[in-house]
Amino acid sequence: MKKKSLPGPPRLAERLLKQFFPDEGIFTTIGDLEEVYQSIAEEKGSAKARFWYRSQVFKSIFSYYKNQLLWSTVMFKNYLVFTSRLIKRDKFHYFLNFLGLSTGIACCIITMLFLRNELTYDQHHTNADRIYRISSNYVTSGKPLLYANTSPALGPRLKEEYPEIEDFVRVLPLPELLFRQGDRRLYQERIVFADASILKVFTHPLLQGDVETCLENPNTIVLTETLARRYFGDENPMGKVIQVENQDDLTVTGVIKNPPRNSHVPIKGIISYSSWGMDQLALNVSMYEPSVYTYVLLPEQYNLATFYEKFPPFYEKYCKADEELYGQVYKLIFLNLKDIHYNCRFQIRNAVGEQILYLRIFLHRHIHPCFGMCQLCKYGHRPLFHSGPGDRDEKSIRVEQKGSGLPTSG
């Protein structure tokens, strides 16, 4: 009479139990347990039966996980033994394998480092999308003659004629300069003349100094952290004087964070543009005399086509007069900062850092064989960890029998 009203075994315990058994879907073991549960329930009442059922499951939890651990470590040790025996048997083949694998991995790592360097080139500038370098194209008898730099007059003139251009930067790289500070005399490379706007257009966070004023006056210089430390040690460099080429005294008005190496303008020091001495004169230089690199900051989503539409009047005003003298037609090329290093499809004279044309060749020549090398080592791939004795497939049983001396049952 009680048989019908008997409650089933505890749900949670049953669900847990189902996880332990690999023959899920059949659950014969669970069936066995349930049968015993019912017979206990009939004899001693369902409370006792439930207690018994739960304790069974509870006991098995520990041994289940212990077994799993045991199995994974046992298999691991077994694989080591197995592999060392295989190596002993076939030394040459394994020598080739290891050689291939190590070469492959080494090449992959080198490639990865290289690619990371290349793909983050110039990406640290927050405005990178909107910064364009203007290159010059002097069309000589129908053929393009490309220069990466432009006339120093271009920047101010563009800004004047096209109000939509937010800002421009003229950068003039300098040869090695002799810096003198106290007793220290060192040649310093990667110093540029640049407009004050370089600190606003590009991302060069100032650690000391004021963005608005630090490059305003002539004979001022902004140093990178490293350079400041080199000349002034732990002292505060602000307001100190560095003598350049034994003649000009430059006052330090700011310190910027070291820019990453993978920038196509790897500056170490910025001298204010007005220190150039020719800066006023340069405002009237012909458009056909390229010397400085001009960068412009365009508004977001700016369509360059609209610029080219408005270009003819500019050309009439500034270039037409010299066209005959030089025998060239002047054209502007806008190149996004991100594309300068990575995506520049044409060769440019006086260009800084456009070595990347060969990247694709590199990829084809080197990366492909790397993966080929890795393929050499297909041998000996086996699952390292078993989740439990129930999961053994035929292959691992075969290995296990070879290994011998292992516990065959959990």
Added chain:
Amino acid sequence: MKLLSRPEELFLVAIWKLQDNAYAVTIRDQVNKITGKTWSFGATFITLERLVQKRYLTSYLSEPTQKRGGRSKRMYELTREGIKALIDIKKLQESIWDNIPRLSLSSAKK
């Protein structure tokens, strides 16, 4: 001749005795009854599995039954090797116990 261990022997005999009704629950009951101890389910399953691995037993699934929540039973059956092992162990037992002096506690010296 491979010798069976005692638990293995107990289980094989139990299965032989149960014939067509040998599955984990009945086997365990049988062994409990013979030894007078309660065998845990774990011990039962491990011994059975070991015997299957040694090829003394085979197992098959029965039709699902109502009593067990619609689950089928895993039935066990002796193989030829299993039967041979049992015969061997029986012979061994008999030859061990053959022709020995009368055995009783009173014959202990200490």
